[in-house]
Amino acid sequence: MLIALALLAAQDSGAAPVRFGVRMQPDTVTVGLPFQVVVRVRAPRGARIVFPDGPDTTSAAASEVQALDPRVVLTRPDTTAVEMTATYRLAAWDVGRQSLHLPNVIVQEPATQAGGPAVQRTIPLSDLGIVVRAVAPRDSAQRTPRPARDFMGAGPPWWLRWLWLALLLVLAAAWWLWSRRRRRAVAVVIDPLAVAEEAFERLNRLGLLEAGERGRYVALVTDVVRDYLARRIAGASTALTTAELMAALAADARVPEQRLHAVLSESDLVKFARHAVTADGAREIATTARGVVRDVDGAARAAELASAPADGERAA
Numbered sequence: 001m002l003i004a005l006a007l008l009a010a011q012d013s014g015a016a017p018v019r020f021g022v023r024m025q026p027d028t029v030t031v032g033l034p035f036q037v038v039v040r041v042r043a044p045r046g047a048r049i050v051f052p053d054g055p056d057t058t059s060a061a062a063s064e065v066q067a068l069d070p071r072v073v074l075t076r077p078d079t080t081a082v083e084m085t086a087t088y089r090l091a092a093w094d095v096g097r098q099s100l101h102l103p104n105v106i107v108q109e110p111a112t113q114a115g116g117p118a119v120q121r122t123i124p125l126s127d128l129g130i131v132v133r134a135v136a137p138r139d140s141a142q143r144t145p146r147p148a149r150d151f152m153g154a155g156p157p158w159w160l161r162w163l164w165l166a167l168l169l170v171l172a173a174a175w176w177l178w179s180r181r182r183r184r185a186v187a188v189v190i191d192p193l194a195v196a197e198e199a200f201e202r203l204n205r206l207g208l209l210e211a212g213e214r215g216r217y218v219a220l221v222t223d224v225v226r227d228y229l230a231r232r233i234a235g236a237s238t239a240l241t242t243a244e245l246m247a248a249l250a251a252d253a254r255v256p257e258q259r260l261h262a263v264l265s266e267s268d269l270v271k272f273a274r275h276a277v278t279a280d281g282a283r284e285i286a287t288t289a290r291g292v293v294r295d296v297d298g299a300a301r302a303a304e305l306a307s308a309p310a311d312g313e314r315a316a
Helices: 158-183 191-203 216-230 241-247 257-272 279-315
Strands: 002-008 017-023 028-030 034-042 048-051 065-067 071-074 079-091 096-099 106-108 119-123 129-133
Touching: 017 119, 034 106, 079 129, 096 106, 191 216, 191 279, 216 257, 216 279, 241 257, 257 279
Parallel strands: 028 129
Antiparallel strands: 002 017, 017 034, 034 079, 048 106, 065 079, 071 079, 096 129, 106 119
């Protein structure tokens, strides 16, 4: 929108006129919305045009309009005159009509060759202003608010609140006791023989011998035997070497020492010495290992049954 377009009269009859114009876009904004002010000045050739840096911020009222960016000054090429344009990007922070507080533009003309004196003119920008409206209208909701409630409205009696609190505490305690009983650990007796038999069957279903993985099959068979012995006999840890395990079980009459040593030794040759084993040899090792597990378990159960009456007699 073109705000001003004027002709600055010469201070003397011999000086050339200065033309200037001001354009503001938009002319009405909301609080904080950027807008532009463009000041255009055309002066005689050789003149010097000095634009203000921005709004004057020395006063408290001037803070209502502030510059968002530095001014941008452009010069239009012309051989007959000097024409420059200054662009200001501003924002207003209060409603109503706000003055831009822009200082004057100074136009300085040098002395003429005919002996005329130097001329300095001022273009006033103090009358420039912007209309700032509120972000929302006064009654945007078109509703009438309800009347305010009493500061202390009527409510339930105090003892009823305490009753509800006590009921909640009782329910919380009952839920805690019920969940505690539900989470109580139940002792489960695991049969080592059943675990070993299931492991042997699962190993056979893998089809390792058919796939040519005979060494791996023997190693897994040995692992099943070691796991069973660790579950059944105290001190037969799976972390022991073959020699250490045989030494720990040497005095145990329930263990067939020679057959167990044969299974473990053959497995060590396969795992550590890369000893080649045939499919039939691997099946034979697995059969021997399974027999060792069953014999150990049978001997252990017989020993437990033999010691049970003696325990009963001592209790009597």
